[in-house]
Amino acid sequence: MAVRGNNLDTVRRHNLSTVVGLVHRSGGLSRSRLTTLTGLNRSTVAALVAELVELGLAVEELPEGNRTVGRPSPLVRPHRDAVAIAVNPEVDAITVGVVGLDAVVRSQVRREVDAPPSPEEAVRITAGLVSEMLSELPASAVILGLGVAVPGLVRSVDGVVRLAPHLGWENVPFAAMLAEATHLPCWGGNDASLGAVAERNFGAGDGVSDLIYLNGGASGIGGGMIVGGELLGGIGGFAGEFGHTRVAGAAVPGATLEDEVNRARLREALNIPGVDSEQLERAIFSARDDDAVAEIDRQVDMLSTALRNTINILNPALVVLGGFLGALYEARTEQMTRLVGLQTLGPAFDDVAIARAALGDEILLIGAAELVFDNVLDDPAQLTNVAAQHPVE
Known part of the structure; x- marks a missing residue:
């Protein structure tokens, strides 16, 4: 969808923000493409780009391997510094x-x-x-x-x-x-x-307007929701605490999702003393011990139930799993997909995809x-x- 600018000098700041936002989120666009997306004329875009270059926010360069007839449109990229x-x-x-x-x-x-x-x-x-x-x-x-x-x-x-x-x-x-x-x-x-914003802008959710992100880390499980292309924060910015929802089938009554789907419990079952995420992931993929496999499967089952609830309530196009949740999904993709499908209303499941976070530990x-x-x-x-x-x- 085009982000419309305005040629009036009184809104130059708005136009400048529009252009640098497009350059930032895309990683770089030609001047001609910026002209198309903003609806501004070429001279206005050229002036705005020149100002961004002067501010140290952008650089201009000629496209590599250009074979078009005539003068190529310069590429405008974020300044690396x-x-x-x-x-x-x-x-x-x-x-x-x-x-x-x-x-x-x-x-x-x-x-x-x-x-x-x-x-x-x-x-x-x-x-x-x-x-x-x-x-x-x-x-x-x-x-x-x-x-x-x-x-x-x-x-x-x-x-x-x-x-x-x-x-x-x-x-x-x-x-x-x-x-x-x-x-x-x-x-x-x-x-x-x-994390939801990062995946929406640069990762697995690029181009997706409605997604849920669940992160599994040392502090438990948190979540973020992008609805209609915007972060859903709630009145205070506190929305998305999926980890504090109760789960059925827990051994302890009233246990929450992050009590049951828990990195420390995984490390203990897999006998992983450190906190290295790559080491934990390797252990999840290579687990053969019956108790360790049972713990992985139990957490996958609990997580699948939570995803069922999330998908049924919010009807996202994409669920992105980060941290150790992403490792669980990749190790048990077919199992988790099957369990989520069994528990989710058919039309909602038809509309959703599940993916591992693309941006990794960063x-x-x-x-x-x-x-x-x-x-x-x-x-x-x-x-x-x-x-x-x-x-x-």
């Missing part, structure tokens, strides 16, 4: 990454912790990692801000973590604390909701960066290199 800093605090580690405007993770560092960090400890660790990563960026880098993917309920208006039960945080102004510590503008959101960093890009690119004309103005101490 326009970046966001992305943060994912978890119960076992804090991960910080540099993500380009092209949605490519340039670098990342995972700092493991012995126990769930307090907000103050998480800020201290994060600020130190951010400082190190900024020092490694080129002087020309345009630092657009910092985004945080939190495993908990994050109030959308101000980034306050209302509740992150596994971290033990409640009413923590985490985004504001990080902004003060790093001197970077900062935005926070729920990790799984940001999904939450890419999602956190989208928070930054969404806010900054809404008015790129106001852009300043915030890191150069406010270096981390």
Whole structure:
């Protein structure tokens, strides 16, 4: 669907935002294609692109291998040095990454912790990692801000973590604390909701208007919903907590989905002491021990029931599974598909596909960066290199 712009000079900022948004989400478009998508004339698009180049957000280059007659339309791509800093605090580690405007993770560092960090400890660790990563960026880098993917309920208006039960945080102004510590503008959101946005824009959900994303991680199971092409956040931004729904057939009455479909229980059954996701996935695929296979099958059954409920209620076109849930699905694709089909209303099952997240372990960093890009690119004309103005101490 075309994103319409406007040729009036009074809405130049809107047009600039429209063009950079298209370039960001596509990874690069020709000037002629931008003209078609926006409805703007060629000279207006050329001027807007020139401004984005000057701001350090875009680069222009001639297409490779062009064989068309006449002058080729230049390609407009995101500038590789326009970046966001992305943060994912978890119960076992804090991960910080540099993500380009092209949605490519340039670098990342995972700092493991012995126990769930307090907000103050998480800020201290994060600020130190951010400082190190900024020092490694080129002087020309345009630092657009910092985004945080939190495993908990994050109030959308101000980034306050209302509740992150596994971290033990409640009413923590985490985004504001990080902004003060790093001197970077900062935005926070729920990790799984940001994962849904990342998969919708750049992963398995590219082009899909209605999808559900479920993430399985150290803090349990979270979810995000894209409805009509927009993230469904609810009144406070807390929607999508599928992990806290009760499941039938649990050994303990009142147990939730994340109690029963649980990474720690998988690791114990498979005798995997570490937290390496690739190691866990290999163990799931190679499991032969009867108890381990039984635990995998039990979790697949529980997850299938949860997916049945989700599909029947929300009627998505796609369900995307990330984290260890994606590994369970890939290891038991036929089994899970059959179980979901048996429990889901026929027409709803006919309309839905199930897929593993395409962005892998980088999904939450890419999602956190989208928070930054969404806010900054809404008015790129106001852009300043915030890191150069406010270096981390």
